[in-house]
Amino acid sequence: MAFLAQQGALIDELIEAVTGIPKTQRQQRTTLRDYVARSLQSHTFTRTNQFEVQDRLRGLEERFSVCGRDILAEALAQRLDSLEQHQTPTTPEVLHLLLELADQPVQNAKLSDLDALVEPKEAAPPPLTWRDIAREDGWKNERDIWRFVDYSPGSSDEDEIDAKSHASLESQTSVSSAADDYQRTAQDVAVRPQGDALLKQIQDSQSWRHAAAVDSEGRPRKIPITTTQLLREALFMLAGLPTSLFDSACDPVTKYQLRGVSWEVHRALVTSFAECGLKLAPLRVVADAVEQSPLLQVFQDCVQRALRSFDLELSRIQARLVGVQQDKDVVTPISVLEELGPKLAPLEALADIVRHVRLERKSHHTLRYLELLYRAVCLAQLQGNRDTYRLLGTIFFDCFQVYLKPIRLWMEEGELVPGDRSFFIAESSTKLPLPQVWKDQFELLRNPQGTLYAPRFLDPAIDRIFTAGKSIVVLKLMGQHESIRKHRTVTEPKMDFATICPDELEYAPFSELFNSAFQAWIQSKHHTAAVTLRELLFRSYGLSQNLDALQRIYLMSDGARSDAFASAIFRHLDTRSAGWRDRFTLTEIAQEAFSACVDTYRLSATVDPHALADSSSSALDARNSVRRALPAIRLHYRLPWPVHIVVTDDSLHSYQALFTFQLQARRALWVLRNPILPLLRHGSTNPDPTLYYLVRTKLLWFCNTLLTYLTTLVLAPAAARLREDLGSDAADVDVDDMVAAHATFVARATAEACLGTRLQPVRDAVLDVFDLAIRLEDAQRVELERGEGRGVKRRRMMDEEDEEEEDNQGEELDVDTGARKEGADIGGSGKSHTAVLRELHVEFERLLKFIAGGLRGVARASKEEAAAKWDLLAEMLEVGIKM
Structure with missing residues (x-):
C-alpha cells in the first residue's frame, strides 16, 4: 500500500526529471503519466508473499522446539509477536531476505549473539558534594567569607571578627552548627550594652499581642492598638503572613480595637482589610500548590508574578510607614485602602476565576481556566478596566502558549502528545485501512452532553485544526511530508498580548483581535498542507478523472456506452440465459462497453445474492419484472485510496442506487423498442x-x-x-x-x-x-x-376437407369460432x-x-x-x- 500511495508522486517526479516538460503543458504530462502508470501496473515482478514468509518463520520456530532448542524458539516467538506492532510495508521483504541469508539456523544460531545488540550502560557520574564545589571554586582558601558580622549598634568592620572565623570549612557547614544558629534567641543577639534596653523597648512595643482581654475586675475589655499597629498587621495579612489582628481565614480578631475611634469605625476598617485579604486568599493557595499539568504550572507562575508585584507595592507602603520624611507623608488606613484599590482590582478578577473553577469541581478544569480567562478579558475591556484587561490578557496568552504546543505538533507533524488529556483530538487504538484513515482514524472528543472537549472560543477554528493534522497524516502515508517540511517558509505569527492587543487598538473588541490573529496563525500551518494534498489528489491521483469515470458508469452520462452495457444484460434476460448471474460474464460485458472511457482493469461486476428479490426465482421471473434481477447487479470501480477519502463507501452506495434506477427505466424502454405488429388476418381477435x-x-x-x-x-x-x-x-x-x-x-x-x-x-x-x-x-x-x-x-x-366444403361449411365456422x-x-x-x-x-x-x-x-x-x-x-x- 505504501508503494501505491507513493506511485503517483514518483511518476510526476520521474516525468519531470526525464522529459523536463513544464507543468503548464498539462495534456502532455497527463498522457505521459497514464502511459507510465499502465506500464508499471503490468510489470511481471511480484512482491514477496507475506503469508509464505510467516509460515516459514513459524516453521523455523517449530523446528527449534523439535530439535530441543526451546529457549531459542521462545526468543524467536517473542520477537515475532513484538514485530507485529511495528509492521511496515517492506517488512515481508526484509524478513524474506533474512531467511534466504540464514545458514543452518538450527545448528549455528546462538542466543548469546543477541547480547551484542544491547548498548552498554554508561557508568553513573560520581555525586556532586559541597566539598567538591568548595575545592573547585576556591571557597576553601577564602576564609573571609566565613566571618561572622555583628550588626549590633557600635560595631565596626575592623573589630567584628568572630572567633568562629578560624574554624574549618567542615565545621562551618556542619548540621550541628546550623542547628545551634537556628536555636539562638534575641538575648544572644543583644551583646552590646545598649542591647538590653533595645530589646526591652521592642518587647514593650509588642506587648499588646499578649495583653489580657479582661480588666482587673475580670470584665471583658478591648485591647487598644495604634494606627501603625493596625496598618502593619493589615499589610502583613494582605501579604499572606500570619498576624495577631487577623486569623488564618482573614477574619478580624474582635478583642482588639483602634485607639481613639468607636467600635463601629474600627470594625468597618478591619472588615474592609479582611475582605481584601479574603479575595486574595485563593491566589495564595494557588501560588503554594503543587501542579502537574503544564498549563496549570504556567498559570501558577503568572499568579505568583502578579502577587509578587502586589507584595512590592505593599513593601513601598511599609517603607513610607516606618520612614516618614515629611509631615505631609501621613499614612492612614483609609488612604492605604484607596491606594491599594487599583492594585487589588486585577487580582480580585483573577481570584474570581480561581474561585469559580473550584466551585464547579470539574475533573478537567485546565480548559476552564482558559475559557474563564478569555471571558474575563473581554468583560474587563468592555468595562474599561485597563489594568485588569492588561493583566488578564497577558496571563491568558501565557497560558494559551502552552495550549498551542499540542496544536502546533498536530498541525505540523500530524502527531498527538502521548497521555495528553487536555487536547480535543483522539486517535483510534486500532490500525484502519488507508481509505478510512481520514474519516475514522481520528475523532474529536466530546463530553456526554455532546459538547466539544475544547475551549469554546476555539470553536470557529476547530475544523481547520482537525483538517490540517489529518492532511499531514495523509501526506505522510503518501510519502510527501518531507517535501512540505523542507519548503515551509511561512513564519509563525506571534501570539502574545503586546502583539495582538497594542495600545492603538484598545477599542477594538478583544474577541475580534484574537480570532483574527489565531486565524492567521492557523493559516500559516494549514495552507501549505491543504494546498499540497489537494494538488496531489487532482494531479497525481486523478480525482477529476475518477469522478468522471464514476459518472459515466453509475450515472450513465455516456448514453451510448450505457446502452451497450444495458442491452447486453437485457438480451441475456430475454433469452433466459444464466449469463446475467455470472460475474465473469457481467465483468466482460461491462469492460467491453466502457473500454473507451475508463480504465477497464479497475472495473468489475457481480451479482449480490442478498439483493435478489427471491434467491429461488427462475430466469422467467427475472425477465418479467424490473424488481427481480436488476437490483442485484453491482458494478465495482476500484479507486486509488486517496480518492476514497473524497468518494466514501456511503457515496458509492448512492451511486449504485442511481445506477439501478436508470437501468430499470432502460429495461422498460428496451422492451418497448420495437412494436409487435398485431395479426390482421387468420382469425386474429384484435384486428x-x-x-x-x-x-x-x-x-x-x-x-x-x-x-x-x-x-x-x-x-x-x-x-x-x-x-x-x-x-x-x-x-x-x-x-x-x-x-x-x-x-x-x-x-x-x-x-x-x-x-x-x-x-x-x-x-x-x-x-x-x-x-x-x-x-x-x-x-x-x-x-x-x-x-x-x-x-x-x-x-x-x-x-384435408376441400371436397366436402359445402357439407362441412357450418362445421368450419364452428371451428373458427372455437379458435377465436x-x-x-x-x-x-x-x-x-x-x-x-x-x-x-x-x-x-x-x-x-x-x-x-x-x-x-x-x-x-x-x-x-x-x-x-x-x-x-x-x-x-x-x-x-x-x-
Whole structure:
C-alpha cells in the first residue's frame, strides 16, 4: 500500500526529471503519466508473499522446539509477536531476505549473539558534594567569607571578627552548627550594652499581642492598638503572613480595637482589610500548590508574578510607614485602602476565576481556566478596566502558549502528545485501512452532553485544526511530508498580548483581535498542507478523472456506452440465459462497453445474492419484472485510496442506487423498442391495434420523460455544480470541503431522483409502470403466437376437407369460432386480449395520477431543496393525464 500511495508522486517526479516538460503543458504530462502508470501496473515482478514468509518463520520456530532448542524458539516467538506492532510495508521483504541469508539456523544460531545488540550502560557520574564545589571554586582558601558580622549598634568592620572565623570549612557547614544558629534567641543577639534596653523597648512595643482581654475586675475589655499597629498587621495579612489582628481565614480578631475611634469605625476598617485579604486568599493557595499539568504550572507562575508585584507595592507602603520624611507623608488606613484599590482590582478578577473553577469541581478544569480567562478579558475591556484587561490578557496568552504546543505538533507533524488529556483530538487504538484513515482514524472528543472537549472560543477554528493534522497524516502515508517540511517558509505569527492587543487598538473588541490573529496563525500551518494534498489528489491521483469515470458508469452520462452495457444484460434476460448471474460474464460485458472511457482493469461486476428479490426465482421471473434481477447487479470501480477519502463507501452506495434506477427505466424502454405488429388476418381477435399503440405510446412517453428528467434536470446540473464546488485551482478549498461537496452532490442527486425514504411509495409506483411495459409486450406476443397457431390449423383443415366444403361449411365456422374463443384466453386468465389491454391502460392511468399527486403532496409538505424538482416532475407527468 505504501508503494501505491507513493506511485503517483514518483511518476510526476520521474516525468519531470526525464522529459523536463513544464507543468503548464498539462495534456502532455497527463498522457505521459497514464502511459507510465499502465506500464508499471503490468510489470511481471511480484512482491514477496507475506503469508509464505510467516509460515516459514513459524516453521523455523517449530523446528527449534523439535530439535530441543526451546529457549531459542521462545526468543524467536517473542520477537515475532513484538514485530507485529511495528509492521511496515517492506517488512515481508526484509524478513524474506533474512531467511534466504540464514545458514543452518538450527545448528549455528546462538542466543548469546543477541547480547551484542544491547548498548552498554554508561557508568553513573560520581555525586556532586559541597566539598567538591568548595575545592573547585576556591571557597576553601577564602576564609573571609566565613566571618561572622555583628550588626549590633557600635560595631565596626575592623573589630567584628568572630572567633568562629578560624574554624574549618567542615565545621562551618556542619548540621550541628546550623542547628545551634537556628536555636539562638534575641538575648544572644543583644551583646552590646545598649542591647538590653533595645530589646526591652521592642518587647514593650509588642506587648499588646499578649495583653489580657479582661480588666482587673475580670470584665471583658478591648485591647487598644495604634494606627501603625493596625496598618502593619493589615499589610502583613494582605501579604499572606500570619498576624495577631487577623486569623488564618482573614477574619478580624474582635478583642482588639483602634485607639481613639468607636467600635463601629474600627470594625468597618478591619472588615474592609479582611475582605481584601479574603479575595486574595485563593491566589495564595494557588501560588503554594503543587501542579502537574503544564498549563496549570504556567498559570501558577503568572499568579505568583502578579502577587509578587502586589507584595512590592505593599513593601513601598511599609517603607513610607516606618520612614516618614515629611509631615505631609501621613499614612492612614483609609488612604492605604484607596491606594491599594487599583492594585487589588486585577487580582480580585483573577481570584474570581480561581474561585469559580473550584466551585464547579470539574475533573478537567485546565480548559476552564482558559475559557474563564478569555471571558474575563473581554468583560474587563468592555468595562474599561485597563489594568485588569492588561493583566488578564497577558496571563491568558501565557497560558494559551502552552495550549498551542499540542496544536502546533498536530498541525505540523500530524502527531498527538502521548497521555495528553487536555487536547480535543483522539486517535483510534486500532490500525484502519488507508481509505478510512481520514474519516475514522481520528475523532474529536466530546463530553456526554455532546459538547466539544475544547475551549469554546476555539470553536470557529476547530475544523481547520482537525483538517490540517489529518492532511499531514495523509501526506505522510503518501510519502510527501518531507517535501512540505523542507519548503515551509511561512513564519509563525506571534501570539502574545503586546502583539495582538497594542495600545492603538484598545477599542477594538478583544474577541475580534484574537480570532483574527489565531486565524492567521492557523493559516500559516494549514495552507501549505491543504494546498499540497489537494494538488496531489487532482494531479497525481486523478480525482477529476475518477469522478468522471464514476459518472459515466453509475450515472450513465455516456448514453451510448450505457446502452451497450444495458442491452447486453437485457438480451441475456430475454433469452433466459444464466449469463446475467455470472460475474465473469457481467465483468466482460461491462469492460467491453466502457473500454473507451475508463480504465477497464479497475472495473468489475457481480451479482449480490442478498439483493435478489427471491434467491429461488427462475430466469422467467427475472425477465418479467424490473424488481427481480436488476437490483442485484453491482458494478465495482476500484479507486486509488486517496480518492476514497473524497468518494466514501456511503457515496458509492448512492451511486449504485442511481445506477439501478436508470437501468430499470432502460429495461422498460428496451422492451418497448420495437412494436409487435398485431395479426390482421387468420382469425386474429384484435384486428384493431389502436388500443395497443395507445398503451405503448403512453408507456414510452412516461419512460422517456423520467429519463429526461433524471439526465437533464438532476444529474447533469448536480455534476456541474460538483465540479464548481471542488475547484481544483481554488486556494480556500481543503479536503474536508471536497468531501462535503461530494457528499452534498450525492445527497442532492439521490433526493431529486426520488430515491429517498419519503418517496418510497412513489418510487414503487414508478417501478409498477416499468413492469406494465413488460406485461404489455408479453400479452401482445402471446396473442401473436396464438394467432399464428390458429392460422396454421385453419389452412390444414381446408386442405384435408376441400371436397366436402359445402357439407362441412357450418362445421368450419364452428371451428373458427372455437379458435377465436381459445385465442381470447390470455395466459390462462380467461380474459381476452382486448380486455387485458384495457386493464393495462386503466392501471397505467391510475399509477400516473398517483405518482403525480404524490410528488405534488410531498413537495408542498417538504422544505427540502429537492422539493422544487419534485414539483417540476409532477408538472411534467400531469401532461400525460390530459392525453
